[in-house]
Amino acid sequence: MNIITFGTFDVFHVGHIHILERAAELGDKLIVGVxxxxxxxxxKGRAPVYCEEDRLKIISSLKCVDEVFVENSLELKAQYIKDFNADVLVMGNDWSGKFDHFSDLCQVVYFPRTPSISTTEIIEVVKRIK
Structure with missing residues (x-):
């Protein structure tokens, strides 16, 4: 089974690891759109802290990830699901319900986010430290 997920994966943290590892456990191949x-x-109205190339390198270096690609448009999610022959779409539960319309293409699963950690919060803490 092919599993697909999407994210920015900026300021990489343990919450990202948790969702990617859990997603990988659902199938044989984990495909990640960055x-x-x-x-x-x-x-988000801002550039990521880490550039696209660096974020792709980080995600592709993980042993639980089999394939990585650049997500250029939110409107192309259905096409990405089809192109990669995805059986399951995994997203964090902060997106609950927002991808249910893809259930005609694949199973849609929402995983709980890791408590007390988010890229936005990390960025805000770093800004205050400066």
Whole structure:
């Protein structure tokens, strides 16, 4: 079974590891779409801390990840699911319900986020320390 997930994976932390490892346990192959720098700016109104190339390198170096690609558009998620022949889409539960419309293409699973950690919070803490 092919599992697919998407994320920015900026300021990589243990919460990212948890969701990727749990996603990998659902199938034989874990495919990860990493948001492009341009997409991240459009989504979040800021550039990622780590550039696209570095984030791709970080994710591709994980033993639980089998394939990585650049996600250039939120509107292409259905196409990515089809292109990679995904059986399951995994997302964090902060997105609960928002991807249910893909259930005609694959199973959609939402995993609980790791408590007390988020990239946004880490960035805010670092800003205050400066």
């Amino acid at each position: 948001s492009s720098d341009k997409l991240n700016i459009a989504k």
